[in-house]
Amino acid sequence: MDVCAGAGGLALGLEQAGFDPVLLLDRKPVACETLRLNRPAWKVLEMDLLEFVPDEHPETYDVDLLSAGLPRVKSSATVARAETEEELRLLEAAVLLTHSVQPRALLIENVPGLVDAPEFETVREFIRKELEHLGYRFRWFVLNAADFGVPQDRKQGVLVALKKQYFDSFRQPVPTVTEHVPVGRALGHSMAARGWPHADAWAARALSVAPTLVGGSDNRGGADLGPTGTKKAWARMGVNGGALADDVPGPDFDGASGLIKITDSQAALLQAFPTDWRFTGRKTARYRQIGHASPPPVGKALGMAIADALRA
Incomplete structure:
Protein backbone atom coordinates (compact mmCIF):
# COMPACT_ATOMS: atom_id res chain seq x y z
CA MET A 1 0.00 0.00 0.00
CA ASP A 2 1.41 3.39 -1.03
CA VAL A 3 0.14 6.67 0.45
CA CYS A 4 0.88 10.17 -0.81
CA ALA A 5 1.78 8.31 -3.98
CA GLY A 6 2.21 11.38 -6.20
CA ALA A 7 3.24 10.56 -9.74
CA GLY A 8 4.22 7.03 -8.73
CA GLY A 9 8.01 7.20 -8.50
CA LEU A 10 8.23 5.22 -5.26
CA ALA A 11 5.46 2.81 -6.26
CA LEU A 12 7.12 2.16 -9.62
CA GLY A 13 10.45 1.40 -7.97
CA LEU A 14 8.77 -0.94 -5.50
CA GLU A 15 6.95 -2.63 -8.38
CA GLN A 16 10.32 -3.19 -10.05
CA ALA A 17 11.46 -4.81 -6.78
CA GLY A 18 8.54 -7.24 -6.92
CA PHE A 19 5.86 -5.55 -4.81
CA ASP A 20 2.32 -5.47 -6.16
CA PRO A 21 0.36 -2.43 -4.88
CA VAL A 22 -3.13 -3.17 -3.61
CA LEU A 23 -3.99 0.49 -3.05
CA LEU A 24 -2.42 3.86 -3.90
CA LEU A 25 -3.66 7.03 -2.28
CA ASP A 26 -3.14 10.69 -3.16
CA ARG A 27 -5.27 13.79 -2.73
CA LYS A 28 -4.25 15.54 -5.96
CA PRO A 29 -6.44 14.77 -8.99
CA VAL A 30 -3.61 15.25 -11.49
CA ALA A 31 -1.38 12.76 -9.66
CA CYS A 32 -4.17 10.20 -9.57
CA GLU A 33 -4.69 10.72 -13.31
CA THR A 34 -1.00 10.04 -13.90
CA LEU A 35 -1.14 6.83 -11.88
CA ARG A 36 -4.24 5.59 -13.70
CA LEU A 37 -2.81 6.50 -17.09
CA ASN A 38 0.35 4.45 -16.55
CA ARG A 39 -1.09 1.57 -14.53
CA PRO A 40 -4.81 1.12 -15.28
CA ALA A 41 -4.90 -2.04 -13.16
CA TRP A 42 -3.74 -0.26 -10.00
CA LYS A 43 -6.45 0.74 -7.52
CA VAL A 44 -5.99 4.49 -7.06
CA LEU A 45 -7.92 6.40 -4.42
CA GLU A 46 -8.16 10.19 -4.63
CA MET A 47 -8.29 11.15 -0.96
CA ASP A 48 -6.41 13.08 1.71
CA LEU A 49 -4.41 10.75 3.94
CA LEU A 50 -5.81 12.60 6.98
CA GLU A 51 -9.33 11.48 5.98
CA PHE A 52 -8.51 7.89 5.05
CA VAL A 53 -10.30 5.16 7.03
CA PRO A 54 -8.56 1.78 6.54
CA ASP A 55 -11.55 -0.21 7.81
CA GLU A 56 -13.47 0.86 4.71
CA HIS A 57 -10.87 -0.76 2.44
CA PRO A 58 -10.45 -4.49 3.16
CA GLU A 59 -7.52 -4.80 0.75
CA THR A 60 -5.38 -3.09 3.42
CA TYR A 61 -5.89 -5.88 5.97
CA ASP A 62 -2.86 -7.97 5.01
CA VAL A 63 -0.03 -6.10 3.32
CA ASP A 64 3.68 -6.73 3.39
CA LEU A 65 4.67 -3.08 2.98
CA LEU A 66 3.19 0.32 3.73
CA SER A 67 5.14 3.00 1.85
CA ALA A 68 4.92 6.78 1.92
CA GLY A 69 6.81 9.35 -0.14
CA LEU A 70 5.48 12.22 1.93
CA PRO A 71 5.49 15.97 1.27
CA ARG A 72 8.80 17.37 2.48
CA VAL A 73 8.77 18.54 6.07
CA LYS A 74 10.59 21.80 6.68
CA SER A 75 12.09 23.55 9.65
CA SER A 76 9.55 25.82 11.33
CA ALA A 77 12.22 28.52 11.32
CA THR A 78 12.16 28.79 7.52
CA VAL A 79 8.52 28.45 6.45
CA ALA A 80 5.04 29.44 7.50
CA ARG A 81 3.93 27.54 10.58
CA ALA A 82 0.67 26.33 9.05
CA GLU A 83 2.48 24.74 6.10
CA THR A 84 4.99 23.04 8.40
CA GLU A 85 2.25 21.65 10.62
CA GLU A 86 0.35 20.19 7.65
CA GLU A 87 3.42 18.27 6.48
CA LEU A 88 4.12 17.01 9.98
CA ARG A 89 0.48 15.90 10.38
CA LEU A 90 0.82 13.82 7.21
CA LEU A 91 4.02 12.26 8.53
CA GLU A 92 2.35 11.40 11.81
CA ALA A 93 -0.72 10.07 9.97
CA ALA A 94 1.44 7.70 7.92
CA VAL A 95 2.99 6.33 11.10
CA LEU A 96 -0.39 6.03 12.86
CA LEU A 97 -1.72 4.13 9.85
CA THR A 98 0.45 1.21 10.96
CA HIS A 99 -1.98 0.73 13.90
CA SER A 100 -4.75 -0.29 11.51
CA VAL A 101 -2.83 -1.77 8.60
CA GLN A 102 -0.19 -3.65 10.64
CA PRO A 103 2.15 -4.10 7.65
CA ARG A 104 5.16 -6.34 7.98
CA ALA A 105 7.30 -3.38 6.92
CA LEU A 106 6.99 0.41 6.78
CA LEU A 107 8.94 2.67 4.42
CA ILE A 108 8.90 6.46 4.72
CA GLU A 109 10.99 8.73 2.46
CA ASN A 110 11.49 12.43 3.19
CA VAL A 111 14.16 15.08 3.77
CA PRO A 112 17.63 14.11 5.06
CA GLY A 113 17.21 16.35 8.10
CA LEU A 114 14.44 14.12 9.41
CA VAL A 115 17.10 11.50 10.14
CA ASP A 116 19.15 13.45 12.66
CA ALA A 117 18.48 17.21 12.64
CA PRO A 118 17.81 18.57 16.17
CA GLU A 119 14.65 20.43 15.12
CA PHE A 120 12.97 17.11 14.28
CA GLU A 121 13.89 15.32 17.52
CA THR A 122 10.32 15.60 18.83
CA VAL A 123 8.97 14.01 15.65
CA ARG A 124 11.50 11.17 15.79
CA GLU A 125 10.59 10.52 19.43
CA PHE A 126 6.90 10.33 18.53
CA ILE A 127 7.70 7.85 15.75
CA ARG A 128 9.93 5.79 18.04
CA LYS A 129 7.24 5.41 20.70
CA GLU A 130 4.54 4.49 18.19
CA LEU A 131 6.61 1.91 16.33
CA GLU A 132 8.06 0.27 19.43
CA HIS A 133 4.57 0.04 20.92
CA LEU A 134 3.40 -1.80 17.81
CA GLY A 135 6.30 -4.26 17.84
CA TYR A 136 8.49 -2.76 15.12
CA ARG A 137 12.21 -2.17 15.05
CA PHE A 138 13.45 0.53 12.74
CA ARG A 139 16.41 2.33 11.22
CA TRP A 140 16.93 5.88 9.95
CA PHE A 141 19.47 6.56 7.21
CA VAL A 142 20.24 8.86 4.28
CA LEU A 143 20.63 7.76 0.66
CA ASN A 144 21.79 9.81 -2.30
CA ALA A 145 19.92 8.98 -5.50
CA ALA A 146 23.12 9.61 -7.47
CA ASP A 147 24.56 6.44 -5.92
CA PHE A 148 21.80 4.44 -7.58
CA GLY A 149 22.29 5.68 -11.15
CA VAL A 150 20.05 8.74 -10.92
CA PRO A 151 21.76 11.72 -12.64
CA GLN A 152 20.97 14.00 -9.72
CA ASP A 153 22.42 14.94 -6.34
CA ARG A 154 19.31 14.07 -4.35
CA LYS A 155 19.73 13.08 -0.72
CA GLN A 156 16.75 11.36 0.84
CA GLY A 157 16.03 10.67 4.49
CA VAL A 158 14.63 7.17 4.89
CA LEU A 159 12.88 5.30 7.69
CA VAL A 160 12.55 1.54 7.38
CA ALA A 161 10.64 -0.30 10.10
CA LEU A 162 9.98 -4.02 10.22
CA LYS A 163 8.24 -6.37 12.59
CA LYS A 164 10.82 -7.64 15.05
CA GLN A 165 11.17 -11.10 13.51
CA TYR A 166 12.32 -9.58 10.18
CA PHE A 167 14.47 -6.68 11.31
CA ASP A 168 17.80 -8.47 11.85
CA SER A 169 17.72 -9.62 8.22
CA PHE A 170 17.41 -6.08 6.85
CA ARG A 171 20.47 -4.61 5.14
CA GLN A 172 20.58 -0.97 4.08
CA PRO A 173 20.85 -0.65 0.28
CA VAL A 174 24.37 -0.12 -1.03
CA PRO A 175 25.20 1.96 -4.12
CA THR A 176 24.46 0.26 -7.41
CA VAL A 177 26.86 2.38 -9.49
CA THR A 178 30.54 3.16 -9.06
CA GLU A 179 30.38 6.30 -11.19
CA HIS A 180 27.69 8.96 -11.06
CA VAL A 181 25.78 9.70 -14.27
CA PRO A 182 26.37 13.30 -15.44
CA GLY A 291 10.08 17.36 -8.99
CA HIS A 292 8.17 16.01 -5.98
CA ALA A 293 8.69 12.38 -6.95
CA SER A 294 10.99 9.83 -5.43
CA PRO A 295 13.35 8.46 -8.12
CA PRO A 296 12.28 4.92 -9.04
CA PRO A 297 15.80 3.38 -8.79
CA VAL A 298 15.97 4.36 -5.11
CA GLY A 299 12.55 2.83 -4.50
CA LYS A 300 13.68 -0.33 -6.27
CA ALA A 301 16.82 -0.61 -4.13
CA LEU A 302 14.83 -0.07 -0.93
CA GLY A 303 12.15 -2.50 -2.06
CA MET A 304 14.68 -5.21 -2.81
CA ALA A 305 16.32 -4.76 0.59
CA ILE A 306 12.96 -4.95 2.37
CA ALA A 307 11.83 -7.96 0.31
CA ASP A 308 15.05 -9.80 1.15
CA ALA A 309 14.43 -9.22 4.86
CA LEU A 310 10.83 -10.41 4.65
CA ARG A 311 11.89 -13.59 2.84
CA ALA A 312 14.69 -14.45 5.24
Whole structure:
Protein backbone atom coordinates (compact mmCIF):
# COMPACT_ATOMS: atom_id res chain seq x y z
CA MET A 1 0.00 0.00 0.00
CA ASP A 2 1.41 3.39 -1.03
CA VAL A 3 0.14 6.67 0.45
CA CYS A 4 0.88 10.17 -0.81
CA ALA A 5 1.78 8.31 -3.98
CA GLY A 6 2.21 11.38 -6.20
CA ALA A 7 3.24 10.56 -9.74
CA GLY A 8 4.22 7.03 -8.73
CA GLY A 9 8.01 7.20 -8.50
CA LEU A 10 8.23 5.22 -5.26
CA ALA A 11 5.46 2.81 -6.26
CA LEU A 12 7.12 2.16 -9.62
CA GLY A 13 10.45 1.40 -7.97
CA LEU A 14 8.77 -0.94 -5.50
CA GLU A 15 6.95 -2.63 -8.38
CA GLN A 16 10.32 -3.19 -10.05
CA ALA A 17 11.46 -4.81 -6.78
CA GLY A 18 8.54 -7.24 -6.92
CA PHE A 19 5.86 -5.55 -4.81
CA ASP A 20 2.32 -5.47 -6.16
CA PRO A 21 0.36 -2.43 -4.88
CA VAL A 22 -3.13 -3.17 -3.61
CA LEU A 23 -3.99 0.49 -3.05
CA LEU A 24 -2.42 3.86 -3.90
CA LEU A 25 -3.66 7.03 -2.28
CA ASP A 26 -3.14 10.69 -3.16
CA ARG A 27 -5.27 13.79 -2.73
CA LYS A 28 -4.25 15.54 -5.96
CA PRO A 29 -6.44 14.77 -8.99
CA VAL A 30 -3.61 15.25 -11.49
CA ALA A 31 -1.38 12.76 -9.66
CA CYS A 32 -4.17 10.20 -9.57
CA GLU A 33 -4.69 10.72 -13.31
CA THR A 34 -1.00 10.04 -13.90
CA LEU A 35 -1.14 6.83 -11.88
CA ARG A 36 -4.24 5.59 -13.70
CA LEU A 37 -2.81 6.50 -17.09
CA ASN A 38 0.35 4.45 -16.55
CA ARG A 39 -1.09 1.57 -14.53
CA PRO A 40 -4.81 1.12 -15.28
CA ALA A 41 -4.90 -2.04 -13.16
CA TRP A 42 -3.74 -0.26 -10.00
CA LYS A 43 -6.45 0.74 -7.52
CA VAL A 44 -5.99 4.49 -7.06
CA LEU A 45 -7.92 6.40 -4.42
CA GLU A 46 -8.16 10.19 -4.63
CA MET A 47 -8.29 11.15 -0.96
CA ASP A 48 -6.41 13.08 1.71
CA LEU A 49 -4.41 10.75 3.94
CA LEU A 50 -5.81 12.60 6.98
CA GLU A 51 -9.33 11.48 5.98
CA PHE A 52 -8.51 7.89 5.05
CA VAL A 53 -10.30 5.16 7.03
CA PRO A 54 -8.56 1.78 6.54
CA ASP A 55 -11.55 -0.21 7.81
CA GLU A 56 -13.47 0.86 4.71
CA HIS A 57 -10.87 -0.76 2.44
CA PRO A 58 -10.45 -4.49 3.16
CA GLU A 59 -7.52 -4.80 0.75
CA THR A 60 -5.38 -3.09 3.42
CA TYR A 61 -5.89 -5.88 5.97
CA ASP A 62 -2.86 -7.97 5.01
CA VAL A 63 -0.03 -6.10 3.32
CA ASP A 64 3.68 -6.73 3.39
CA LEU A 65 4.67 -3.08 2.98
CA LEU A 66 3.19 0.32 3.73
CA SER A 67 5.14 3.00 1.85
CA ALA A 68 4.92 6.78 1.92
CA GLY A 69 6.81 9.35 -0.14
CA LEU A 70 5.48 12.22 1.93
CA PRO A 71 5.49 15.97 1.27
CA ARG A 72 8.80 17.37 2.48
CA VAL A 73 8.77 18.54 6.07
CA LYS A 74 10.59 21.80 6.68
CA SER A 75 12.09 23.55 9.65
CA SER A 76 9.55 25.82 11.33
CA ALA A 77 12.22 28.52 11.32
CA THR A 78 12.16 28.79 7.52
CA VAL A 79 8.52 28.45 6.45
CA ALA A 80 5.04 29.44 7.50
CA ARG A 81 3.93 27.54 10.58
CA ALA A 82 0.67 26.33 9.05
CA GLU A 83 2.48 24.74 6.10
CA THR A 84 4.99 23.04 8.40
CA GLU A 85 2.25 21.65 10.62
CA GLU A 86 0.35 20.19 7.65
CA GLU A 87 3.42 18.27 6.48
CA LEU A 88 4.12 17.01 9.98
CA ARG A 89 0.48 15.90 10.38
CA LEU A 90 0.82 13.82 7.21
CA LEU A 91 4.02 12.26 8.53
CA GLU A 92 2.35 11.40 11.81
CA ALA A 93 -0.72 10.07 9.97
CA ALA A 94 1.44 7.70 7.92
CA VAL A 95 2.99 6.33 11.10
CA LEU A 96 -0.39 6.03 12.86
CA LEU A 97 -1.72 4.13 9.85
CA THR A 98 0.45 1.21 10.96
CA HIS A 99 -1.98 0.73 13.90
CA SER A 100 -4.75 -0.29 11.51
CA VAL A 101 -2.83 -1.77 8.60
CA GLN A 102 -0.19 -3.65 10.64
CA PRO A 103 2.15 -4.10 7.65
CA ARG A 104 5.16 -6.34 7.98
CA ALA A 105 7.30 -3.38 6.92
CA LEU A 106 6.99 0.41 6.78
CA LEU A 107 8.94 2.67 4.42
CA ILE A 108 8.90 6.46 4.72
CA GLU A 109 10.99 8.73 2.46
CA ASN A 110 11.49 12.43 3.19
CA VAL A 111 14.16 15.08 3.77
CA PRO A 112 17.63 14.11 5.06
CA GLY A 113 17.21 16.35 8.10
CA LEU A 114 14.44 14.12 9.41
CA VAL A 115 17.10 11.50 10.14
CA ASP A 116 19.15 13.45 12.66
CA ALA A 117 18.48 17.21 12.64
CA PRO A 118 17.81 18.57 16.17
CA GLU A 119 14.65 20.43 15.12
CA PHE A 120 12.97 17.11 14.28
CA GLU A 121 13.89 15.32 17.52
CA THR A 122 10.32 15.60 18.83
CA VAL A 123 8.97 14.01 15.65
CA ARG A 124 11.50 11.17 15.79
CA GLU A 125 10.59 10.52 19.43
CA PHE A 126 6.90 10.33 18.53
CA ILE A 127 7.70 7.85 15.75
CA ARG A 128 9.93 5.79 18.04
CA LYS A 129 7.24 5.41 20.70
CA GLU A 130 4.54 4.49 18.19
CA LEU A 131 6.61 1.91 16.33
CA GLU A 132 8.06 0.27 19.43
CA HIS A 133 4.57 0.04 20.92
CA LEU A 134 3.40 -1.80 17.81
CA GLY A 135 6.30 -4.26 17.84
CA TYR A 136 8.49 -2.76 15.12
CA ARG A 137 12.21 -2.17 15.05
CA PHE A 138 13.45 0.53 12.74
CA ARG A 139 16.41 2.33 11.22
CA TRP A 140 16.93 5.88 9.95
CA PHE A 141 19.47 6.56 7.21
CA VAL A 142 20.24 8.86 4.28
CA LEU A 143 20.63 7.76 0.66
CA ASN A 144 21.79 9.81 -2.30
CA ALA A 145 19.92 8.98 -5.50
CA ALA A 146 23.12 9.61 -7.47
CA ASP A 147 24.56 6.44 -5.92
CA PHE A 148 21.80 4.44 -7.58
CA GLY A 149 22.29 5.68 -11.15
CA VAL A 150 20.05 8.74 -10.92
CA PRO A 151 21.76 11.72 -12.64
CA GLN A 152 20.97 14.00 -9.72
CA ASP A 153 22.42 14.94 -6.34
CA ARG A 154 19.31 14.07 -4.35
CA LYS A 155 19.73 13.08 -0.72
CA GLN A 156 16.75 11.36 0.84
CA GLY A 157 16.03 10.67 4.49
CA VAL A 158 14.63 7.17 4.89
CA LEU A 159 12.88 5.30 7.69
CA VAL A 160 12.55 1.54 7.38
CA ALA A 161 10.64 -0.30 10.10
CA LEU A 162 9.98 -4.02 10.22
CA LYS A 163 8.24 -6.37 12.59
CA LYS A 164 10.82 -7.64 15.05
CA GLN A 165 11.17 -11.10 13.51
CA TYR A 166 12.32 -9.58 10.18
CA PHE A 167 14.47 -6.68 11.31
CA ASP A 168 17.80 -8.47 11.85
CA SER A 169 17.72 -9.62 8.22
CA PHE A 170 17.41 -6.08 6.85
CA ARG A 171 20.47 -4.61 5.14
CA GLN A 172 20.58 -0.97 4.08
CA PRO A 173 20.85 -0.65 0.28
CA VAL A 174 24.37 -0.12 -1.03
CA PRO A 175 25.20 1.96 -4.12
CA THR A 176 24.46 0.26 -7.41
CA VAL A 177 26.86 2.38 -9.49
CA THR A 178 30.54 3.16 -9.06
CA GLU A 179 30.38 6.30 -11.19
CA HIS A 180 27.69 8.96 -11.06
CA VAL A 181 25.78 9.70 -14.27
CA PRO A 182 26.37 13.30 -15.44
CA VAL A 183 23.62 15.48 -16.85
CA GLY A 184 25.25 15.56 -20.29
CA ARG A 185 25.16 11.80 -20.61
CA ALA A 186 21.59 11.59 -19.28
CA LEU A 187 20.17 14.27 -21.59
CA GLY A 188 22.57 14.27 -24.55
CA HIS A 189 20.45 12.00 -26.72
CA SER A 190 17.26 13.97 -26.10
CA MET A 191 19.04 17.29 -26.71
CA ALA A 192 20.03 16.08 -30.16
CA ALA A 193 16.61 14.60 -30.99
CA ARG A 194 15.50 17.55 -33.17
CA GLY A 195 18.85 18.11 -34.86
CA TRP A 196 20.43 20.75 -32.60
CA PRO A 197 24.04 20.90 -33.90
CA HIS A 198 25.49 21.96 -30.53
CA ALA A 199 24.05 19.05 -28.53
CA ASP A 200 27.35 17.17 -28.26
CA ALA A 201 29.24 20.29 -27.24
CA TRP A 202 26.63 21.06 -24.60
CA ALA A 203 26.72 17.49 -23.25
CA ALA A 204 30.52 17.66 -22.98
CA ARG A 205 30.11 20.71 -20.76
CA ALA A 206 27.47 19.20 -18.46
CA LEU A 207 29.83 16.87 -16.61
CA SER A 208 28.28 16.78 -13.15
CA VAL A 209 25.06 15.35 -11.77
CA ALA A 210 22.08 17.68 -11.62
CA PRO A 211 21.26 19.65 -8.48
CA THR A 212 18.22 18.43 -6.57
CA LEU A 213 15.04 19.00 -8.57
CA VAL A 214 12.30 20.66 -6.54
CA GLY A 215 8.67 20.68 -7.50
CA GLY A 216 7.88 23.87 -5.63
CA SER A 217 4.62 24.79 -3.96
CA ASP A 218 1.26 24.33 -5.63
CA ASN A 219 0.32 27.74 -4.26
CA ARG A 220 3.16 29.80 -5.70
CA GLY A 221 4.77 30.60 -9.04
CA GLY A 222 5.48 28.60 -12.15
CA ALA A 223 7.94 25.86 -12.92
CA ASP A 224 11.64 26.48 -12.41
CA LEU A 225 14.56 24.33 -11.34
CA GLY A 226 15.06 25.70 -7.85
CA PRO A 227 16.39 28.57 -5.73
CA THR A 228 19.18 30.98 -6.69
CA GLY A 229 22.07 28.73 -5.71
CA THR A 230 20.61 25.87 -7.69
CA LYS A 231 20.12 28.07 -10.74
CA LYS A 232 23.80 29.05 -10.59
CA ALA A 233 24.80 25.38 -10.57
CA TRP A 234 22.59 24.81 -13.61
CA ALA A 235 24.13 27.80 -15.39
CA ARG A 236 27.58 26.26 -15.00
CA MET A 237 26.23 23.35 -17.07
CA GLY A 238 24.78 25.66 -19.71
CA VAL A 239 21.18 25.41 -18.48
CA ASN A 240 18.76 28.22 -17.74
CA GLY A 241 17.13 27.12 -14.49
CA GLY A 242 14.55 29.89 -14.48
CA ALA A 243 11.95 28.17 -16.64
CA LEU A 244 11.16 25.07 -18.67
CA ALA A 245 11.14 24.73 -22.44
CA ASP A 246 8.21 23.40 -24.44
CA ASP A 247 10.55 21.34 -26.61
CA VAL A 248 14.22 20.51 -27.02
CA PRO A 249 16.34 22.77 -29.27
CA GLY A 250 15.86 22.47 -33.02
CA PRO A 251 18.45 22.81 -35.81
CA ASP A 252 18.10 26.60 -35.94
CA PHE A 253 18.60 27.19 -32.22
CA ASP A 254 21.89 28.98 -31.58
CA GLY A 255 22.51 28.26 -27.91
CA ALA A 256 26.27 28.10 -28.43
CA SER A 257 26.79 31.30 -26.50
CA GLY A 258 23.79 31.24 -24.15
CA LEU A 259 21.83 28.96 -21.87
CA ILE A 260 19.28 26.37 -22.90
CA LYS A 261 16.17 25.28 -21.04
CA ILE A 262 15.27 21.69 -20.34
CA THR A 263 11.79 20.24 -20.84
CA ASP A 264 9.61 18.52 -18.27
CA SER A 265 10.31 15.23 -20.09
CA GLN A 266 14.01 15.80 -19.57
CA ALA A 267 13.37 16.56 -15.91
CA ALA A 268 11.73 13.12 -15.71
CA LEU A 269 14.92 11.61 -17.14
CA LEU A 270 16.87 13.34 -14.37
CA GLN A 271 14.56 11.60 -11.90
CA ALA A 272 15.30 8.33 -13.76
CA PHE A 273 11.70 7.68 -14.74
CA PRO A 274 11.43 5.32 -17.71
CA THR A 275 10.75 7.12 -20.98
CA ASP A 276 7.31 5.52 -21.35
CA TRP A 277 6.05 6.87 -18.00
CA ARG A 278 3.67 9.72 -18.87
CA PHE A 279 2.57 12.67 -16.74
CA THR A 280 -0.84 14.33 -16.98
CA GLY A 281 -1.75 18.00 -16.69
CA ARG A 282 -0.24 21.20 -18.06
CA LYS A 283 3.51 21.82 -18.14
CA THR A 284 3.81 23.28 -14.64
CA ALA A 285 1.64 20.55 -13.15
CA ARG A 286 3.70 17.88 -14.91
CA TYR A 287 6.96 19.36 -13.66
CA ARG A 288 5.70 19.61 -10.09
CA GLN A 289 4.76 15.93 -10.13
CA ILE A 290 8.22 15.11 -11.42
CA GLY A 291 10.08 17.36 -8.99
CA HIS A 292 8.17 16.01 -5.98
CA ALA A 293 8.69 12.38 -6.95
CA SER A 294 10.99 9.83 -5.43
CA PRO A 295 13.35 8.46 -8.12
CA PRO A 296 12.28 4.92 -9.04
CA PRO A 297 15.80 3.38 -8.79
CA VAL A 298 15.97 4.36 -5.11
CA GLY A 299 12.55 2.83 -4.50
CA LYS A 300 13.68 -0.33 -6.27
CA ALA A 301 16.82 -0.61 -4.13
CA LEU A 302 14.83 -0.07 -0.93
CA GLY A 303 12.15 -2.50 -2.06
CA MET A 304 14.68 -5.21 -2.81
CA ALA A 305 16.32 -4.76 0.59
CA ILE A 306 12.96 -4.95 2.37
CA ALA A 307 11.83 -7.96 0.31
CA ASP A 308 15.05 -9.80 1.15
CA ALA A 309 14.43 -9.22 4.86
CA LEU A 310 10.83 -10.41 4.65
CA ARG A 311 11.89 -13.59 2.84
CA ALA A 312 14.69 -14.45 5.24
